Structures are given as structure tokens and as C-alpha cells.
Amino acid sequence: MSKILPFKAVRPTRDKVSLVASRSYQSYTQAEREARLDYNPFSFLHIVNPGYKYDKEISGEARYNLVKNRYLEFKEDGIFIQDQSPCYYIYKIVDRDDQEFNGIVAAASVEDYNNNIIKKHEDTIASREVVFKDYLKTVGFNAEPVLLTYPKNNTISAIIKEKQKERAEFEFTTTYRDTHYLWLIDNPEDINAISDAFSNIKTLYIADGHHRSSSSKLLCEDLKSNNLKHTGNETYNYFMSYLICEEELKINQFNRLVKDLNGLSKEEFLIQLDTMFRIENRSIMPYQPSKQHHFSMYLDGEFYSLYLRKSNYIFNTALDQLDAQILYKTILEPILGITDLRNDNRIMYLSGKKDIVNLKSMVDSNTFKVGFGMIPATIEQMKLIADQNLTMPPKSTYIEPKLRSGVTIYEF
Template structure:
């Protein structure tokens, strides 16, 4: 039984939302970041980059405190307002390719994360969990929801559909030509219906935001231990999430690029591959795999298809059937000598929205020696990994939608 509740969002005024909303600040190049900070005084980037005001790089606790100050200034200047009653928020994105995503921004239970009602499929790095927990505790808010997915539900779908017939509170288009819409759901009966429907759902899954979920849980445990009057209903017991039905999730593959052949010649490398794969040379034309356990490879100006020799590979669990794991266990680790996929500098990743032209270009330019193309992981595979308490290799999925920071803010 999932506990999903409404909350009183702090959010931009309608006239400024397009100016406030930003991508995650790590996604900007330095030039892009400086341009937005120079020319847009309302950007949420001013809050998360408080050192800009002093032309100084600031880190650690000093930065956290300044983030808090910038945030309070945005509230004092009425750039941000707070809803008077707890609400759900219907959020819709239509991207430049015409794909549409609709879901609900709400508060999900940190206790559900602990009890595995909210399931994960990725490992987290402990020190990153604690860094972000400390950040959240100091600044007192979260502005980027965790992406959760739930089984398709007709009642919730009808509420979303009916709500979207009304005029949106927000409607704005980004530089990427994605159009964002937000509706405020403050009708008491609609709120009750949404809560009850989520109570009927046994399991929801983290699609994106594993570290934010883990940090939010750590924060709830910390603040609970510090509160002698803890009831379980305090805001810190929940974390802001964007819940989207499984059928509306878009999963792209993450392709792999490797800088060298680990001391092997091209011929020796191909011979080693032959033990686990049936190999066909596809020439210089772009070649993309289209089935599970089927990979494309670009090497020395030519594409190859690699078909797994299944009689040489054992499937014991959901992880063993995952193409990213197969590539790791048959090529990356034993042949190319890459055991640490997170930290080895010889490997890089290119998500499926950057097509195989990107891989070909980087290899032709000499940045990498070989590239591997995969097919996307399915929602069923992702759920199977989570259900078996397993974890995917790093960079197994690139998932859409991607929300903007600063559109809805959750205070603890």
C-alpha cells in the first residue's frame, strides 16, 4: 500500500515560471551557466549557484547556507508563493519529438522507501547520499522531484484527463522546445480519490532519482531522531516525487565507448569475441541492434553485429538477462579489463537520444577505439531487477520525462 499525499508547494508566480525553471545545474556547460546567470535574474540557478553573486566558487556548508539565503530572498521578493492548502499537481510535458508525458507531483513516503514499497534498481554511493542529506537539512527544501512509476490505473488516468481539460496554471516552452504544463488539484474529492488509488497499489518503482530518494530517507531518520514530538506526519517524512504510469515512461539505452582494446590488436580482439558471439561485418553503414542479446559494435571504420552464443552463457536471474550485464560479463570485464564501470576513465557512455552517429564520430576522431550499441531495457526488466533486490550496472537506462527544477518546491 503506497502512501502518496498532497502538499503545499512553493512555486513561481505564473508570470515568472518560464524564467525561474531550469535544468539540473550539472547539465549546463560553463558558458551556458554564465549566460543564464548574467541575463536572467529570476533563474533558479541563482539559488543553487549562490557564489555567483560574489564572483566566487563556494562549497560545503558555506554554500548550503547561501543557497538557503537566496531561496528566502526569492520568497521575500514574491517570486515564489506557497499554496494555502495541500494540493496535488498534474504535470505534463510535450517534447520536441511530440511525445507527451503526464503524471502527478506529490509527496511520497520515506517509510515506504524503507519498507520496499518504493523499490529501487540502482546502487547508490553512500558518501553522495550523506552529502545530499546534509544539503537538504541545511537548505530546508527540495526543488527536483524523484521520478516514480506505478502500474497504469484508470481512476488516476481519468482524474488527470479531466483536469487537463481546464486551463493550465502554467504553460511554458523551453529552449529545447519542450512545452511544460501544470495544473493545481485542490478539489477535496479529487485529492481523496488520488490518495485512495495509490493506497491500492502494492509497489511503485524509482525510475530516476535513486540518490535523492536515499538522501530523503536519511534526512527523515535524522530529523525524526531530533524531534521528541515526532508523529510521522511531519513534512520530513515524505519527499517530492513525480509519479507517472508505466506505459507513459520512455526508456532509452546507454551505449558504451571504450578508449582502447586493452593491448590487443583488432584481429586478436575479434577472435576473443568469437568465443561468446556470432560476429558479422556490416560495413561502414550505421547498424543498430533490434533484439535482446544482440549488440552493434563500431571498430576501425566498420560496424559489426554481435549475437550472443546463448549456449555459452548462463541465465540465473533477472540481472543475467540484462544486456548491459551481458556486455559487462562477456566483453568489458574479461577482454577489455574494465571491472569498475563507475570510475574507470577508459569507458564512457552515450545515451540513445544521441544516436550511433555520435559513437561513430567519436571513434573516427580517435577519442575512442571501439563502441557498442544496445537496445533499450524495458520497464518489465527494470521491475524484475527491483523485485529480485538486484541492481543494474551503472548507466543502464536513460529515462524520460525530465522535469525542470524550481517549478514546484517541497519544504521540510
């Protein structure tokens, strides 16, 4: 039932791909961005940060038009080429811990998104959707795929495995010591087999890229309304996605850091926690929870374990079982007074890839007063929440793999 199509990707030439590929713009510090812009003329950062050329910060429509200009220049200079026929793209990442991610870059259907065949588990912010839609409409391309996940499929797995016996079109290692590979699937037999396999998958789930997919929906509606000859086959009816088997998805947690105790003393705070948690002081020994509904807390130079008193907490939905939701409903909102998890500047989120020592150091620096840790959510929880049309709190999951921008580009 899922409509997943091959497309004609714009991509760097083999000799330039390692120089072009970049992480998402926001993931770089200012110093890192400047170093790459200063010393690597082929970086995709030159496209998304066009003001660098004029040593000026540029925003809004003016920036979008310059992004488009830089992109066209990369094409004119032969840094980017476009495949002549539609392809599926097998993309493999081997990270520094030797974990492998194998998936397919393809075009996913906006119609499937509208019909809830592609399901989401996070809310989006309307203003961000519109901003990114306007950006896409002006620049005419998307360079960051939405991460979709699907249940294990033997046909797709076999095609991926067989193709990977051949020499990869791309193979490059990043400064993060992740190695990226790309293979093209362009023969009709394999293309039809992959398309048929996905058509028999009833549901796909968005793992990462909720704003990108919702913005693609808005873009489709916008361009459709202005196209009197709309057929449904135009490229704007689809959005670039990276589809990966749910067994290969890696989910990390986001830990929470809060700047103050909402006017409470340490003792008053612990007493209020006691209503919903069994508390144990672990002193200076770092504590990392290993079970669902168990939390770690670092406060005033000491670690604590917090075990939820289940008799005092009602589980009605899949969302109620999620530790990020439990933390919000039992501590962050009622005790610490944090109601807006997206916009309250008293809370910060720390990726679970950073260990508990990072959380400790940020509290010890007096930047934050208290930190909370939890175990990652599971793929089963994520799917159940989506199936029940519920949404997780923001920053509930840090999902891998993370693809590089500019390796495959989808034009509208």
C-alpha cells in the same frame, strides 16, 4: 498500500515560471550556465550556484548556506509563493517529438521506501547519499522530484484527463521546444480519490532519482533522531515525487565508449569476442541492433554486429537477461579489464538519445577506441530486477520525462 500525499508546494508565480525553471545544474555546459546567469536574474540556477554573485567558486557547507539565502531571497521578492492548502499537481510535458508525459507531483513516503513498497533497481554511492542529505538538511527544500512509476490506474487517469480540460496554472515552452503544463488539484473529493487510488497500489518503482530518495531516507532518520516530539506526520517523512503511469515512461539506452583495447590488437580483440558472439563485419554501414542480446560495435572505422552465443551464457536471473549486464560480463570486464563501471575513466556513457553517428564520431576523433550500442531495457525488465532485489549496472537506462527544477518545491 502506497502512501502518496498532497503537499503545499512553493512555486514561481505564473508570469515568472518560464524564467525560473531550469534543467539540472550538471546538464548545462559552462558556457550555457554563464549565459543564463548573466542574462536571466530569475533562473533557478542563481539559487543552486550562489557563488556567481561573488564571482567565486564556493563549496561545502558555505555553499549550502548561500543556496538557502538565495532561495529565501526569491521568496522575499515574491518570485516564489506557497500554496495555502495541500494540493496534488498534475504535470504534463509534450516534447519536441509530440510525445506526451502525464503525471502527478506529490509527496511519497520514506516509510514505504524503507518497507520496499517503493522499489529500486540501482545501487547508490554512500558518500553521495550523505552529501546530498547534508545539503537538504541545510537548505530546507528539494526542487527535483524523484521519478516513480505505477501500473495503469483508471481512477487516476480519469482525474488527470478531466482536470486537463481546464486552463493550466502554468504553460511554458523551453528552448528545447518541450512544453510544460501544471494544474493544481485542491478540491477534497479529487484529493481523496487520488489518495485512495494510490493506497490500493501495492508497489511503486523508482525510475529515476535513486540518490535523491536514499538521501531523503537519511534526512528523515537524522531529523527524527533530533526531534523529541516526532509524530511521523512531519514533512521530512516524505519526499517530493513525480508519479507517472508505466505505460507513459520512455526508456532509452546508454551506449558505451571505451578508450583502449586493454593492450590487445584489433585482431586479438576480435578473436576473444568470437568466444561469446557471432560477429559480422558491416563495413561503413551504420548498424543499430533491433533485438535483445544483439549489440552494435564500432571499431577502427567499421561497424560490426555482435550476436550473443546463448549456449555459452547462463541466464539465472532477470539481471542476466539485461543487455547492459551481458556487455559488462562478456566484454567490458573479462576482455577490456573494466571492473568499476562507475569510476573507471576509460569508459564513458552516451545517451541513446544521441544516434549511432554520435558514437561513430567520438571514436573517429580518437578520443575512444571502440563503441558499443544496444537496445533499451524494458519497463518489465526494470521491474523484475527490482522485484528480485537485484541492481542494474550504472547507466543502464536513460529515462524520460525529465522535469525542470524550480517548478514545484518541497520544504522540510
